[in-house]
Amino acid sequence: MSRFFISASGTEIGKTFVTSTLITQLRAAGHSVDALKPVATGYDPREPERSDSGVLLAALGRPIDTRLIEQITPWRFEEPLSPDMAADREERSIPFTQLVDFCAERPRVDVTLIEGIGGIMVPLDSSHTVLDWLEALAIPVLLIVGGYLGTLSHTLTAVGMLRSRGQELAGIIVNESADQPVTLVETANVIARFVEPAPVLLLPRLQGTDQAPDFLPLLAPYL
Numbered sequence: 765m766s767r768f769f770i771s772a773s774g775t776e777i778g779k780t781f782v783t784s785t786l787i788t789q790l791r792a793a794g795h796s797v798d799a800l801k802p803v804a805t806g807y808d809p810r811e812p813e814r815s816d817s818g819v820l821l822a823a824l825g826r827p828i829d830t831r832l833i834e835q836i837t838p839w840r841f842e843e844p845l846s847p848d849m850a851a852d853r854e855e856r857s858i859p860f861t862q863l864v865d866f867c868a869e870r871p872r873v874d875v876t877l878i879e880g881i882g883g884i885m886v887p888l889d890s891s892h893t894v895l896d897w898l899e900a901l902a903i904p905v906l907l908i909v910g911g912y913l914g915t916l917s918h919t920l921t922a923v924g925m926l927r928s929r930g931q932e933l934a935g936i937i938v939n940e941s942a943d944q945p946v947t948l949v950e951t952a953n954v955i956a957r958f959v960e961p962a963p964v965l966l967l968p969r970l971q972g973t974d975q976a977p978d979f980l981p982l983l984a985p986y987l
């Protein structure tokens with residue numbers, strides 16, 4: 765039974781794409797998998813299949829229905845804002861201890877993947893960030909980063925924050941951005957030099973997750 769947290773240097777970087785890829789690859793390798801997206805903002809109940817939770821349920825081979833979405837995403841907010849602000853707009857809040865307890869080990873599966881929200885330092889409420897959530901879980905993190913101009917500083921800042929709190933970095937995936945000043949390989953090589961010994965893999969822009977590179981080597985040491 766292993767748990768992994770999928771985080772990123774920012775929003776829209778590729779967490780859901782990577783999480784659904786990992787679900788597919790783990791299932792193909794014969795592992796039982798569960799995936800959670802505990803907090804979602806910008807959630808439109810009229811289009812559940814377009815939500816992160818819907819994408820993850822599809823990768824898990826489960827129907828996209830309200831009951832299953834509620835099961836993997838208990839905290840859903842309509843405004844596409846940071847969780848603290850989106851919750852505030854609905855006069856709600858995300859109870860931190862309940863959030864951590866919700867991510868407890870699922871004993872009936874081999875692997876539980878937990879997709880975070882936004883980047884490492886996004887606020888969940890007035891005093892907690894995603895990093896606090898991660899620290900409370902104390903599980904390996906996969907960090908998804910981009911290939912855009914500026915990603916080096918964003919990536920190394922995120923890694924620095926993770927390491928300053930003693931978090932285990934299982935690996936970094938450099939996901940191709942729409943606009944890149946240099947190749948993915950060049951970006952990944954620089955990142956790799958600064959984050960040793962964490963492994964760094966590349967993810968080109970693809971039509972679908974089935975063409976993605978094999979990411980299981982990042983999880984293998986913990987399985």
Ligand SMILES: Nc1ncnc2c1ncn2[C@@H]1O[C@H](COP(=O)(O)OP(=O)(O)O)[C@@H](O)[C@H]1O
Nearest residue numbers: 772775776777778779780781782967968969970
């Ligand atoms: N490597 C990729 N190839 C093709 N599409 C991608 C890739 N990475 C991300 N996307 C797409 O880009 C958008 C943002 O990615 P997503 O995984 O939803 O980001 P996040 O979960 O970090 O907000 C989604 O539509 C996703 O399908």
Ligand SMILES: [Mg+2]
Nearest residue numbers: 779780816879
């Ligand atoms: Mg997502």
